[in-house]
Amino acid sequence: MNEAKLALHDLGKRFPIRDGEFTxxxxxxxxxxxxxxxxxxxxxxxxxxxxxxxxxGLESPSSGRILLDSRPVRGPGRDRxxxxxxxxxxxxxxxxxxxxxxxxxxxxxSRGRAPNTERSRLLLELMGLERVADAYPHTLSGGMRQxxxxxxALQNEPDVLLMDEPFGALDAQTREVMHxxxxxxxxxxxxxxxxxxxxxxxxxxxxxxxxxxxxGPGRVxxxxxxxxxxxxxxxxxxxxxxxxxxxxxxxxxxxxxxxxLQSDLxxxxxxTGIKLPKPGSASETS
Amino acid sequence: MRIRGPLxxxxxxxxxxxxxxxxxxxxxxxxxxxxxxxxFLPSPPAVLRRAYLWAVDGDLLxxxxxxxxxxxxxxxxxxxxxxxxGLLIGAYRPVRAFSEPLLEFARYxxxxxxxxxxxxxxxxxxxxxxxxxxxxxxxxxxxxxxxxVARVPLPQIEAARTLGAADSEVLLRVLxxxxxxxxxxxxxxxxxxxxxxxxxxxxxxxxxxxxYAILKAQRFLQTDKIFVGIIVIGLIGxxxxxxxxxxxxxxFPWAATRT
Numbered sequence: 221m222n223e224a225k226l227a228l229h230d231l232g233k234r235f236p237i238r239d240g241e242f243t244x245x246x247x248x249x250x251x252x253x254x255x256x257x258x259x260x261x262x263x264x265x266x267x268x269x270x271x272x273x274x275x276x277g278l279e280s281p282s283s284g285r286i287l288l289d290s291r292p293v294r295g296p297g298r299d300r301x302x303x304x305x306x307x308x309x310x311x312x313x314x315x316x317x318x319x320x321x322x323x324x325x326x327x328x329x330s331r332g333r334a335p336n337t338e339r340s341r342l343l344l345e346l347m348g349l350e351r352v353a354d355a356y357p358h359t360l361s362g363g364m365r366q367x368x369x370x371x372x373a374l375q376n377e378p379d380v381l382l383m384d385e386p387f388g389a390l391d392a393q394t395r396e397v398m399h400x401x402x403x404x405x406x407x408x409x410x411x412x413x414x415x416x417x418x419x420x421x422x423x424x425x426x427x428x429x430x431x432x433x434x435x436g437p438g439r440v441x442x443x444x445x446x447x448x449x450x451x452x453x454x455x456x457x458x459x460x461x462x463x464x465x466x467x468x469x470x471x472x473x474x475x476x477x478x479x480x481l482q483s484d485l486x487x488x489x490x491x492t493g494i495k496l497p498k499p500g501s502a503s504e505t506s
Numbered sequence: 507m508r509i510r511g512p513l514x515x516x517x518x519x520x521x522x523x524x525x526x527x528x529x530x531x532x533x534x535x536x537x538x539x540x541x542x543x544x545x546f547l548p549s550p551p552a553v554l555r556r557a558y559l560w561a562v563d564g565d566l567l568x569x570x571x572x573x574x575x576x577x578x579x580x581x582x583x584x585x586x587x588x589x590x591x592g593l594l595i596g597a598y599r600p601v602r603a604f605s606e607p608l609l610e611f612a613r614y615x616x617x618x619x620x621x622x623x624x625x626x627x628x629x630x631x632x633x634x635x636x637x638x639x640x641x642x643x644x645x646x647x648x649x650x651x652x653x654x655v656a657r658v659p660l661p662q663i664e665a666a667r668t669l670g671a672a673d674s675e676v677l678l679r680v681l682x683x684x685x686x687x688x689x690x691x692x693x694x695x696x697x698x699x700x701x702x703x704x705x706x707x708x709x710x711x712x713x714x715x716x717x718y719a720i721l722k723a724q725r726f727l728q729t730d731k732i733f734v735g736i737i738v739i740g741l742i743g744x745x746x747x748x749x750x751x752x753x754x755x756x757x758f759p760w761a762a763t764r765t
């Protein structure tokens with residue numbers, strides 16, 4: 221497994237809570253190949269964001285380890301840039317200054333990396349941000365702000381791009397535009413990507429491989445290779461194809477099954493006295 | 507009138523001016539009615555006349571100048587210590603744990619009660635007034651600034667770290683920059699409190715300044731002069747506040763102002 225870009229070995233994460241510990245992740249192991257686009261999906265509480273933060277070095281694992289190019293991860297670093305759902309842009313900087321933020325940092329200067337203004341300019345162009353280069357983030361729409369966040373993360377030429385529900389706060393139309401954009405960007409900027417989302421369609425449309433996590437404690441439930449056309453050849457029509465729908469349905473079924481929703485229904489029944497159909501009875505088919 | 511309903515700029519100004527005229531008119535009417543002894547409530551013309559006399563004999567400007575200098579010195583020394591300390595407390599939990607008990611205790615200490623100690627420690631010179639303003643504002647300032655820094659959104663900090671920022675860079679390029687508009691607001695608000703402590707200091711231990719002038723006027727029962735002193739302090743406060751609000755809008759166009 222030496223060729224893996226990222227290798228996760230028996231990863232566990234526990235958080236202290238009022239009376240004891242909460243196990244967010246237990247024994248998570250998988251590899252991610254260089255240039256692979258992996259999506260993490262799962263019911264809420266499955267620890268997908270925690271897993272991403274562990275890879276980013278923003279949290280440290282309670283057990284197990286993470287290897288990046290066979291070297292253990294010990295904290296955040298410029299090789300793993302992260303894109304957050306919101307509130308990560310610097311409101312006092314213009315769009316161009318936000319994208320170029322990493323150029324002024326010591327870590328990027330001391331490694332003999334010349335401040336790359338040319339790359340900033342190209343990224344602004346690639347993300348369709350030239351016209352708003354001198355605008356402040358608060359004047360932009362949510363979709364434009366996320367473009368800035370992605371451009372800023374790419375500026376540093378990270379080995380791995382970590383995306384934590386980057387389009388989760390956007391409306392459906394903007395999200396579709398962002399999907400096209402990200403596939404387009406990947407064609408010229410092939411990176412290893414770990415992408416957390418709650419949107420199964422998004423995961424299937426973008427990723428090479430989808431990892432379904434199950435909650436209580438967070439663990440790998442199943443791994444789904446997509447076997448769909450390569451990123452650049454994907455078109456919106458793909459979402460209507462039988463292969464796409466079958467895959468999305470299969471993944472959704474796994475998420476539903478692991479979500480613990482059934483026990484919630486039982487609780488609801490007790491709480492309200494409503495005569496809901498009993499689980500497993502003939503009236504409940506799905 | 508609706509909750510959070512809109513109000514145009516002209517309507518706002520109209521209501522504000524009407525309110526000002528209404529209160530002043532009420533004061534004038536009450537003073538003119540003869541129900542209240544002028545010694546207790548001097549009339550607006552009497553106060554204006556006294557302000558004119560005080561201004562032409564030159565003392566008003568001298569008094570105002572020395573008071574402004576004292577407030578500025580005390581306030582700046584306070585801010586100079588409070589901004590770096592507040593930044594560290596807002597950034598590092600152990601620093602907060604270390605300083606919070608002392609700060610939370612100190613903020614409730616009545617600064618006025620320190621007057622005898624301050625006189626003992628720094629004497630009756632300028633130092634004592636500045637020290638009292640410092641004691642009155644510093645602790646509140648540190649706590650409020652540390653809150654401003656603690657409110658910087660976590661993704662801003664974490665994004666910087668995944669872009670390769672070192673701790674000192676997160677501190678200065680993200681936390682300080684991000685909290686700066688809020689810190690500026692905190693300073694503007696505490697500047698108002700500095701004036702309170704200045705007057706206290708001048709009332710008990712000074713032979714110049716607006717507070718001292720008020721005390722002297724009290725000895726001669728010149729209530730109109732007391733009114734002038736109070737109004738002048740109010741006007742200086744209002745003026746600096748408006749100035750700082752304008753500076754806030756010019757310096758931080760992306761941020762909203764706190765009231």
